[in-house]
Amino acid sequence: MSEESNVRFTEREALFYHKTIRPGKIEIIASKPVATQRDLSLAYSPGVAVPVQAIADNPAAAYDYTAKGNLVAVISNGTAILGMGNLGALASKPVMEGKAVLFKRFADVDSIDIEVATEDPERFIEAVALLEPSFGGINLEDIRAPECFIIEQALRDRLKIPVMHDDQHGTAIISAAGLLNACHLTGRKLEDVKVVVNGAGAAAIACTALMKAMGVRHENVIMCDRSGTIYQGRTDSMDQWKSAHAVDTPARTLEEALKGADIFLGLSAANALKPEWVKDMAPQPIIFAMANPDPEISPPDAKAARPDCIIATGRSDYPNQVNNVLGFPFIFRGALDVQATMINEDMKIAAAKAIAELAREPVPEEVAAAYGKNHQFGLDYIIPAPFDPRLMEVVSSAVAKAAMDSGVAQRPIEDFEAYRNELKARLNPTTSVLTNVYAQVKQNPKRVIFAEAENEVMLRAAIQFRDFGYGTPVLVGRTHAVLAKLGELGVSNPESYEIHNSAVSPLVPDMINYLYPRLQRRGFLERDVTRMVNNERNVFASLLLALGHADAMISGMTRTFAQTLNEVRRVLDPKPGHIPFGIHLMVAKHTTVFLADTTVHERPSAEELAHIAIETAAVARRMGHEPRVAFLSFSTFGNPYGKWVDNIRDAVAILDAKQPGFEYEGEMAPDAALNPAIMANYPFSRLSGPANVLVMPGLQSANISAKLLRELGGNAVIGPMLIGMEKPVQITPMTSIAPDILTLAALAAGGIAG
Ligand SMILES: NC(=O)C1=CN([C@@H]2O[C@H](COP(=O)(O)OP(=O)(O)OC[C@H]3O[C@@H](n4cnc5c(N)ncnc54)[C@H](OP(=O)(O)O)[C@@H]3O)[C@@H](O)[C@H]2O)C=CC1
Ligand SMILES: CC(=O)C(=O)O
Numbered sequence: 001m002s003e004e005s006n007v008r009f010t011e012r013e014a015l016f017y018h019k020t021i022r023p024g025k026i027e028i029i030a031s032k033p034v035a036t037q038r039d040l041s042l043a044y045s046p047g048v049a050v051p052v053q054a055i056a057d058n059p060a061a062a063y064d065y066t067a068k069g070n071l072v073a074v075i076s077n078g079t080a081i082l083g084m085g086n087l088g089a090l091a092s093k094p095v096m097e098g099k100a101v102l103f104k105r106f107a108d109v110d111s112i113d114i115e116v117a118t119e120d121p122e123r124f125i126e127a128v129a130l131l132e133p134s135f136g137g138i139n140l141e142d143i144r145a146p147e148c149f150i151i152e153q154a155l156r157d158r159l160k161i162p163v164m165h166d167d168q169h170g171t172a173i174i175s176a177a178g179l180l181n182a183c184h185l186t187g188r189k190l191e192d193v194k195v196v197v198n199g200a201g202a203a204a205i206a207c208t209a210l211m212k213a214m215g216v217r218h219e220n221v222i223m224c225d226r227s228g229t230i231y232q233g234r235t236d237s238m239d240q241w242k243s244a245h246a247v248d249t250p251a252r253t254l255e256e257a258l259k260g261a262d263i264f265l266g267l268s269a270a271n272a273l274k275p276e277w278v279k280d281m282a283p284q285p286i287i288f289a290m291a292n293p294d295p296e297i298s299p300p301d302a303k304a305a306r307p308d309c310i311i312a313t314g315r316s317d318y319p320n321q322v323n324n325v326l327g328f329p330f331i332f333r334g335a336l337d338v339q340a341t342m343i344n345e346d347m348k349i350a351a352a353k354a355i356a357e358l359a360r361e362p363v364p365e366e367v368a369a370a371y372g373k374n375h376q377f378g379l380d381y382i383i384p385a386p387f388d389p390r391l392m393e394v395v396s397s398a399v400a401k402a403a404m405d406s407g408v409a410q411r412p413i414e415d416f417e418a419y420r421n422e423l424k425a426r427l428n429p430t431t432s433v434l435t436n437v438y439a440q441v442k443q444n445p446k447r448v449i450f451a452e453a454e455n456e457v458m459l460r461a462a463i464q465f466r467d468f469g470y471g472t473p474v475l476v477g478r479t480h481a482v483l484a485k486l487g488e489l490g491v492s493n494p495e496s497y498e499i500h501n502s503a504v505s506p507l508v509p510d511m512i513n514y515l516y517p518r519l520q521r522r523g524f525l526e527r528d529v530t531r532m533v534n535n536e537r538n539v540f541a542s543l544l545l546a547l548g549h550a551d552a553m554i555s556g557m558t559r560t561f562a563q564t565l566n567e568v569r570r571v572l573d574p575k576p577g578h579i580p581f582g583i584h585l586m587v588a589k590h591t592t593v594f595l596a597d598t599t600v601h602e603r604p605s606a607e608e609l610a611h612i613a614i615e616t617a618a619v620a621r622r623m624g625h626e627p628r629v630a631f632l633s634f635s636t637f638g639n640p641y642g643k644w645v646d647n648i649r650d651a652v653a654i655l656d657a658k659q660p661g662f663e664y665e666g667e668m669a670p671d672a673a674l675n676p677a678i679m680a681n682y683p684f685s686r687l688s689g690p691a692n693v694l695v696m697p698g699l700q701s702a703n704i705s706a707k708l709l710r711e712l713g714g715n716a717v718i719g720p721m722l723i724g725m726e727k728p729v730q731i732t733p734m735t736s737i738a739p740d741i742l743t744l745a746a747l748a749a750g751g752i753a754g
């Protein structure tokens with residue numbers, strides 16, 4: 001457990017971050033090419049007149065022909081910037097740019113910040129209302145109470161697009177989700193808890209209202225502001241919103257109110273909660289110190305005072321980040337996708353419940369990778385982390401569904417499964433490429449051997465393989481070790497998994513009978529073979545596959561690629577007439593490219609290059625892509641000429657003779673293969689468009705390219721897939737995480753790779 005802030009930076013670093021590359025955090029990128037005169041005619045005058053007329057004739061067409069439907073404005077006047085107070089519209093710009101970045105990063109919502117320099121609610125309302133045509137939604141931010149209540153209500157009444165004041169409702173949704181889970185963990189019921197809310201502004205009033213709507217009793221909540229508790233009969237510094245939460249209490253100070261309280265909800269200012277006051281709270285107190293950037297109490301101070309507490313803050317650098325970043329991106333995503341006319345109570349409660357439930361699920365490795373540690377539902381993990389890639393799918397679809405059920409969706413979703421896939425694909429383009437593969441595997445589930453089941457990452461993939469309905473994982477490892485790991489990973493019935501342990505397997509005699517004749521003339525005695533079957537799990541796993549106990553196999557986490565392949569090759573041969581080789585799949589935003597051979601042949605011959613081209617084209621076809629093959633080189637059609645080019649020319653000649661039924665061309669440099677403008681210099685080229693199968697001239701360039709793209713392109717790389725073995729075997733890189741292994745297992749099970 002980390003009690004210390006785990007991210008440290010200096011003020012200089014924070015300024016440098018904002019200044020470097022280009023000042024600020026956002027830029028605008030064109031989504032269509034504007035490269036040629038024709039593009040210009042379409043994008044601008046005269047072509048642009050056509051959608052103008054279409055929208056004039058039918059305003060709803062704006063969602064089809066402009067960015068409106070995916071565009072949210074983050075609007076502030078800077079009167080309550082985080083917990084820093086009224087520092088004005090201009091000073092709020094870094095926060096608003098930040099919110100715009102989070103919209104894009106977490107939910108692929110395009111967003112722009114707008115700072116309006118007025119403290120007059122009427123002028124502010126007017127300014128924002130006039131902007132309605134530009135946007136699909138309005139996210140109000142950091143506007144102080146009580147003006148924020150008036151502003152939000154007026155804009156909700158006036159506009160037909162969703163308007164949400166994030167500090168009110170985004171925060172309320174997240175704090176409600178966190179509270180549900182904190183109460184669950186400490187065995188409390190909402191209707192019994194005694195709550196002290198510190199702060200009586202935008203966030204505090206909305207959080208308290210939602211908490212009460214979900215079951216917390218009015219008389220059990222004491223709200224405090226700078227003047228102390230808000231009690232019945234108080235007259236100074238009051239307004240109608242505070243009065244609604246006044247209670248009959250003798251307590252006049254925060255300290256008095258906290259005696260015996262179960263929950264502290266801080267939406268006020270830094271250091272407003274003294275450690276000695278926390279000591280008087282109930283057992284296992286729940287402390288949400290949500291003021292930003294500095295909480296009401298620091299987690300180390302809270303833990304020192306009350307080691308039994310659950311402590312959450314609004315910051316990214318402590319455990320339990322209760323911050324509206326978990327809400328607003330996904331709430332607007334769902335609302336935009338159904339063209340909701342508003343964000344209503346049903347949508348908010350759906351979001352809160354979806355977030356709370358997600359925290360109780362096992363946490364994916366991408367989250368561990370982003371935070372450098374594993375998370376598991378518990379006192380230090382009551383709420384999902386913002387980098388959890390499932391938030392997009394789970395929360396946005398819950399919000400979209402609630403909008404539809406409550407009658408505010410103008411464009412209802414017809415196929416929710418397709419919508420959820422679309423949501424996943426927005427963040428991870430490989431998802432869309434693989435959607436068909438996964439669907440195919442689900443329809444025809446297979447038995448896949450996970451050869452290193454004692455390895456936690458591989459075991460996670462195996463568990464998901466079964467949970468997602470792709471088939472039966474066949475686990476290889478020592479039974480007690482695999483069972484223990486399954487238990488550690490939260491599997492409730494480890495015995496239901498099929499585990500093969502070579503030390504006790506009744507299949508071993510058959511395996512030896514199979515393997516000894518294969519190896520007896522390759523320098524192995526029977527006792528060597530026996531030892532190999534018993535001790536080398538890749539040999540044992542390959543024998544399971546060879547003898548028909550499964551349909552495919554995956555390994556590679558504990559040995560290098562070459563060593564794993566070597567062990568597999570003791571048992572399995574290439575398909576007759578085939579050579580094993582590797583393919584990496586690169587998935588960019590608008591294109592998918594297959595790269596081969598990235599794993600086996602150091603200097604492929606012309607025949608091998610031709611074979612690799614044919615087989616890779618076949619894989620591309622199986623994944624739904626019409627192949628256009630380029631044989632890559634440093635040279636494009638003889639310029640410059642070098643002796644290594646001959647091999648490639650011979651490979652092209654072999655294909656000429658074979659007429660393989662797909663487009664191919666070479667030799668060519670990558671730009672001539674991929675960039676239409678450069679391709680235009682070679683009108684004789686037989687490629688009708690940019691290549692999508694790149695046959696590399698040798699392992700050096702292939703492997704370097706694949707790894708460069710993986711490093712620079714993040715998770716948009718799949719593979720390497722091993723092609724050409726007599727049975728589908730996949731060897732995953734040792735650095736893989738579970739989703740990589742799962743993908744390869746699905747590709748093998750689906751008969752795509754193999
Ligand atoms: N973690 C999260 O996701 C979020 C956190 N917040 C945090 O909540 C805080 C309030 O934001 P917001 O509601 O937008 O701002 P507002 O300006 O609308 O409200 C501020 C409230 O805090 C009260 N307050 C200020 N200082 C103290 C103090 N020392 N003791 C008691 N009450 C105090 C004010 O009291 P008075 O009425 O007497 O002036 C006022 O009621 C900020 O720190 C902000 O960062 C906000 C949104 C989201
Ligand atoms: C998180 C946020 O919106 C705030 O502190 O104001």
Ligand SMILES: [Mg+2]
Pocket residue numbers: 082141142166167
């Ligand atoms: Mg805010």
